[in-house]
Amino acid sequence: xxxxxxxxxxxxxxxxxxxxxxxxxxxxxxxxxxxxxxxxxxxxxxxxxxxxxxxxxxxxxxxxxxxxxxxxxxxxxxxxxxxxxxxxxxxxxxxxxxxxxxxxxxxxxxxxxxxxxxxxxxxxxxxxxxxxxxxxxxxxxxxxxxxxxxxxxxxxxxxxxxxxxxxxxxxxxxxxxxxxxxxxxxxxxxxxxxxxxxxxxxxxxxxxxxxxxxxxxxxxxxxxxxxxxxxxxxxxxxxxxxxxxxxxxxxxxxxxxxxxxxxxxxxxxxxxxxxxxxxxxxxxxxxxxxxxxxxxxxxxxxxxxxxxxxxxxxxxxxxxxxxxxxxxxxxxxxxxxxxxxxxxxxxxxxxxxxxxxxxxxxxxxxxxxxxxxxxxxxxxxxxxxxxxxxxxxxxxxxxxxxxxxxxxxxxxxxxxxxxxxxxxxxxxxxxxxxxxxxxxxx
Amino acid sequence: xxxxxxxxxxxxxxxxxxxxxxxxxxxxxxxxxxxxxxxxxxxxxxxxxxxxxxxxxxxxxxxxxxxxxxxxxxxxxxxxxxxxxxxxxxxxxxxxxxxxxxxxxxxxxxxxxxxxxxxxxxxxxxxxxxxxxxxxxxxxxxxxxxxxxxxxxxxxxxxxxxxxxxxxxxxxxxxxxxxxxxxxxxxxxxxxxxxxxxxxxxxxxxxxxxxxxxxxxxxxxxxxxxxxxxxxxxxxxxxxxxxxxxxxxxx
Numbered sequence: 066x067x068x069x070x071x072x073x074x075x076x077x078x079x080x081x082x083x084x085x086x087x088x089x090x091x092x093x094x095x096x097x098x099x100x101x102x103x104x105x106x107x108x109x110x111x112x113x114x115x116x117x118x119x120x121x122x123x124x125x126x127x128x129x130x131x132x133x134x135x136x137x138x139x140x141x142x143x144x145x146x147x148x149x150x151x152x153x154x155x156x157x158x159x160x161x162x163x164x165x166x167x168x169x170x171x172x173x174x175x176x177x178x179x180x181x182x183x184x185x186x187x188x189x190x191x192x193x194x195x196x197x198x199x200x201x202x203x204x205x206x207x208x209x210x211x212x213x214x215x216x217x218x219x220x221x222x223x224x225x226x227x228x229x230x231x232x233x234x235x236x237x238x239x240x241x242x243x244x245x246x247x248x249x250x251x252x253x254x255x256x257x258x259x260x261x262x263x264x265x266x267x268x269x270x271x272x273x274x275x276x277x278x279x280x281x282x283x284x285x286x287x288x289x290x291x292x293x294x295x296x297x298x299x300x301x302x303x304x305x306x307x308x309x310x311x312x313x314x315x316x317x318x319x320x321x322x323x324x325x326x327x328x329x330x331x332x333x334x335x336x337x338x339x340x341x342x343x344x345x346x347x348x349x350x351x352x353x354x355x356x357x358x359x360x361x362x363x364x365x366x367x368x369x370x371x372x373x374x375x376x377x378x379x380x381x382x383x384x385x386x387x388x389x390x391x392x393x394x395x396x397x398x399x400x401x402x403x404x405x406x407x408x409x410x411x412x413x414x415x416x417x418x419x420x421x422x423x424x425x426x427x428x429x430x431x432x433x434x435x436x437x438x439x440x441x442x443x444x445x446x447x448x449x450x451x452x453x454x455x456x457x458x459x460x461x462x463x464x465x466x467x468x469x470x471x472x473x474x475x476x477x478x479x480x481x482x483x484x485x486x487x488x489x490x491x492x493x494x495x496x497x498x499x500x501x502x503x504x505x506x507x
Numbered sequence: 508x509x510x511x512x513x514x515x516x517x518x519x520x521x522x523x524x525x526x527x528x529x530x531x532x533x534x535x536x537x538x539x540x541x542x543x544x545x546x547x548x549x550x551x552x553x554x555x556x557x558x559x560x561x562x563x564x565x566x567x568x569x570x571x572x573x574x575x576x577x578x579x580x581x582x583x584x585x586x587x588x589x590x591x592x593x594x595x596x597x598x599x600x601x602x603x604x605x606x607x608x609x610x611x612x613x614x615x616x617x618x619x620x621x622x623x624x625x626x627x628x629x630x631x632x633x634x635x636x637x638x639x640x641x642x643x644x645x646x647x648x649x650x651x652x653x654x655x656x657x658x659x660x661x662x663x664x665x666x667x668x669x670x671x672x673x674x675x676x677x678x679x680x681x682x683x684x685x686x687x688x689x690x691x692x693x694x695x696x697x698x699x700x701x702x703x704x705x706x707x708x709x710x711x712x713x714x715x716x717x718x719x720x721x722x723x724x725x726x727x728x729x730x731x732x733x734x735x736x737x738x739x740x741x742x743x744x745x746x747x748x749x750x751x752x753x754x755x756x757x758x
Contacts, residue, residue, distance in 0.1 A: 452597040455557045456611040456667065457585035457618070466610070470601025470650075 075127040076209060077103045086130060086215045086248075087180060090187040094196055098211030101201035108205060117390045117422055118332050118361050122304055128246035128276040130213050131158045135241025137165065141268055142237075147490075148264055148296075149483025151233035152177055154218050158239055159247040161216050165237075174226025174259070180217035180250065191219050194252050198282040198310035204334060206306050210248045210280040217250030222259040222289075231262040231294075231481055238269025238277060238303060249279035249307075255289040262292040262481050267327065269300040277328075279307040287315040287341060292322075294484045298491070299327035301358075308334045311348075313373075315341030322479040323350030323379070324488055325360045326495070332361040332390075339366075339373035339401075349478040350379040351488070353495050354387030354419070361390040366408075368401040371431075375405075380475050381412040382468060382495075383419035392424040395438065397431050404434040412442040413471050415464070465498030508573045510535040510706040511556075511675055516567035518548075518555055525551045527731035528567070533724075535674070538707040540717055542742060543728035544750045549710045550594055552728075553679040556708075557591040558584050571675065585611075586618035588674030592664035592681050599651040604663070605633060607651050608670050615671060636669040640696040657684040665696040676700070677708045682716035694719030714746035729753045 080099040085092050107124045108115035137157050142165060145155065154177055155165035161179035168177055180187070195217075201208040218234045236249045255261050265281060277299060285291040299305050305328040313319045325331050337346045352360045366375050381389045391410040412421035425438040445467050453463035472492050479485045511533040518526035525548045533539050543549055555562050556569065558581035569577050576584055599607070613623045624632075637644060640662045652660050661681055668676055678697070682690055697707065697720050709720055717725075717739065725742045727735040727750070734753050735741065 446597075449597050449599050451559060451581060452593065452599070453607070454581035455585050455591055456607070456671065457582050457614040458607075458610050459582050459614065460580070462610060462614070466602050466607070467599070470599065473601045 074103060074106065076212070079127070079129060080212055083130070086213045088183050088187070089185045090183050090192065091180075091195065095212050095214075098201050098208050098213070102205055102208035102212055105202075105205040105208060114363060114392075117392075119330070119359065122330055123276060123306065126244070128244065130215070131242040131245035131247050131275070133241050134158045134160045134162070135239030137162070137237045137239055138270070141270070144268055145235055147487050148231070148233055148266065151231045151264065154179060154232070154234045155237065156216060156218075156235070156249060157237045158242040159215050159236070159249060172226070172228060174223035175228050175232075175261070176219070176221040177232055178219045180219060181215070190221065190254065191252060194254055194282065194284065198284060198312055199280045199308055204308055206278050207280050207308055210250060210278050213246065214248040214250040214280075217252065220251075220253045220261070220263060222255045222261045224256040225258040226256075227260040228262070231264050231483070233264040233266065235266045235268065236277070236279070238267075238273055238275050238300060240270045240273050242275045243273045244275070246276040246278060249277065251279070251281040251283075253281075253283040253291070253293070255285045255291045257286045258288045259286070260290040262294075264294045264296065264481065264484060266296040267299045267305060269303055271300040272302060273300055274302045275304070277303055277305045277307070279305070281307070281309045283310065283319075284312040285314065285317040285319045287317060290318045292320045292480050294322040294479065294481055295324070295333075296484070297325045297327055297331055297333070299331070301327065301329060303328045305331045307332070308336065311335070311337045311346055313339050313341060313344035313346050316343040317341060317345065319344070319346045320480055321346070321348035321350070322481070322484060323348065323362070324491070325350070325352040325362070326491055328360075329357065330359050332363065335362065335364045337364070337366045337375065339368050339375060340370060342370050342372045345374040347374075347376040348378070349376075349475045351472055351475045352379070352381045352389055353492070354381070354383050354385070354389055355416070355495070356385040356387060358385070358387040359389070360387070362392070363390070364393040366393070366395045366406065368395070368397045368404045368406060371400065371402045371404070373401070373404055375407070377408040378475060378478070379410045380472060381410075381421055382472060383412060383414045383421055384416040386416060386418040388420045388422075390422045390424075392422070392426070393438075394426045394428065395436055396428040397434050397436065399430040401431050402433040404431060404436065406434070406436045408438040410440045411471075413468060414442060414444055415468065462498060465493070465496045468496050469493070469498070509533060509570070510572060511708070512570040514568045514570070516555070516569060517565045518551060519563045519565050520551070520561065524565070525562070525731055526555070529732055531726065531733060533706045533708060535706050536703040537723045538701065538709060538720060539724045539726060540722035540742060541708065541710045541726045541728045542712070542714070542745055544754060545712060547729050548731040549728050550679055553591055553677050553708075553710055556677055557581055557589060582614065585673075586615050590668050590671060590673035590676050592661075592668060592676070592678040594679040594683065596652045596660040596664050598653045600653045602651050603648055604651050605647045608633060608667060611667075611671060633670060637666055639669055639699060640666045641692050642666045658686065658689040661685055661693060662689065662696075665693050669696060669700060672700075674704065675706050675708070677710070679710045680712060681709075682711055682713065690716065691719060714742045717742045727753055
């Protein structure tokens with residue numbers, strides 16, 4: 066029998082055979098990334114956290130790093146305006162595009178920089194922050210991203226700076242990235258008493274099969290306010306497997322607005338760490354799936370200290386033969402007394418062959434806490450539908466109205482008005498009620 | 508031609524016959540009351556008239572202005588002018604009362620080939636009609652019936668009716684749960700709408716509503732059919748004697 070040489074992964078080989086993806090300043094980190102990936106490999110179907118996520122479309126192919134940068138078509142470029150007036154950082158196929166960005170008139174205290182601006186050296190605070198939340202050993206896709214990110218966005222808000230205009234970081238995927246991988250990276254740091262609004266958005270070509278594998282690390286220092294909107298609106302053949310880390314300190318208010326509307330296979334692991342007393346992390350999310358889309362939210366909310374508050378409210382609207390997963394953890398660490406945590410997941414199944422999994426988990430190691438969770442999977446209320454119809458409203462409009470009302474509860478909680486308006490538009494298109502005037506409904 | 512003509516209507520729910528041959532003719536301009544004991548099928552009749560698909564029609568016809576409506580979906584019937592004030596109005600969280608009514612008004616107008624109503628005109632209409640049934644203006648912006656008291660829900664039904672201006676108004680136990688003040692307000696709202704072109708079918712268990720909404724015709728409805736028809740004096744007789752005699756006869 067022939068001796069089998071130790072087999073390395075295609076990604077490891079790719080890493081070895083090409084120039085380092087990012088700048089010299091992060092070379093060590095990227096090497097750690099590929100080594101960590103090689104140790105872990107892709108998650109197998111028997112791993113509990115990945116049991117319901119069919120990774121075959123990812124593991125069956127080797128998605129090489131997208132080397133080029135396609136020209137973003139006008140249709141996608143026009144969508145940059147959908148979220149209103151923002152400081153804007155735009156990446157196409159993983160690389161920064163100055164022409165599509167607008168960083169004019171950044172106020173004092175706000176730093177918004179693409180990683181690619183740094184060559185041999187980056188600011189110490191970025192070097193320290195990058196990977197500090199999303200550790201390469203925590204998650205194979207974090208490791209992969211860390212090995213291969215070419216560029217990224219760094220947002221820093223200085224102490225007591227109050228930034229009202231949102232910072233929008235948009236990733237556009239073009240047809241040039243078909244069959245390849247893009248690794249977006251985001252680091253946000255709000256210093257003490259600062260305030261900032263971040264929008265991270267993914268859009269792209271509908272025919273293109275790209276593996277988008279983003280990692281976002283957002284950390285909010287004491288008494289700061291950080292609002293983060295994540296709009297996953299990828300093209301309908303894209304795969305988006307990402308992680309988001311949120312960390313709050315003493316008296317921080319951290320809010321998240323999550324929308325998953327695009328991609329054929331999407332998964333987000335959302336890790337929220339409450340690390341300072343009086344901290345609050347409030348996340349609201351909505352996922353819309355149709356046809357054979359698959360969408361998965363895995364959340365991990367860690368109450369590590371006493372007197373913190375967390376909310377998770379996620380709603381799904383399922384059409385066609387789509388499938389969704391919400392798997393949410395609230396973990397209260399020993400000593401984290403007076404924790405106030407609520408988790409809710411509600412699913413509205415409109416497609417006869419659609420399927421929603423909902424799995425709330427509580428792990429509580431303190432005795433004086435208030436933790437509740439609720440989970441429902443249901444259809445439209447027939448009685449309400451009939452009532453609306455007896456007043457002259459068509460089945461389609463009544464269905465749209467009731468579905469919008471279902472979603473409205475979440476959308477209303479999104480704090481950035483332009484995001485709220487945009488998501489309403491998305492919903493109305495998705496539900497085919499864009500032509501009826503439902504402006505005042507939500 | 509009668510506004511509503513029900514001929515030999517038989518209806519089943521899950522194999523059990525609930526309406527056992529109902530005949531009724533209602534002319535425009537008239538108010539008919541249907542009185543009877545609970546469980547006799549009065550509400551079933553109301554639901555069937557507006558197109559509830561939970562019921563199976565096994566025999567008979569329902570003509571509205573001479574047209575058979577039994578094959579039409581609920582929204583079509585509503586647009587033609589048929590309205591049901593629900594016994595138990597449904598709560599619809601997240602849909603504002605005003606928005607909902609606007610969608611309804613415009614759906615009805617579209618059916619009649621009219622343009623959508625101007626937003627300002629609509630708001631004015633809504634406010635004026637709300638005043639008529641003394642519906643608190645704050646309830647206009649609230650989600651439909653969500654968190655409304657029992658009386659507010661019933662008033663909201665009459666309010667919807669007065670905005671939509673249907674031709675055939677069916678009121679299912681609108682009086683139940685109303686105190687004397689609310690009963691008077693609701694009745695005033697109904698009476699204000701009485702006209703030569705409009706007919707009312709008022710379903711009630713008790714006679715007291717009929718002190719305020721004086722009917723032209725009273726039907727006694729027992730065990731799935733009309734067992735006696737008379738004028739308003741019949742209602743008073745029922746108040747004194749109860750339904751026992753009719754129930755015994757039906758059994």
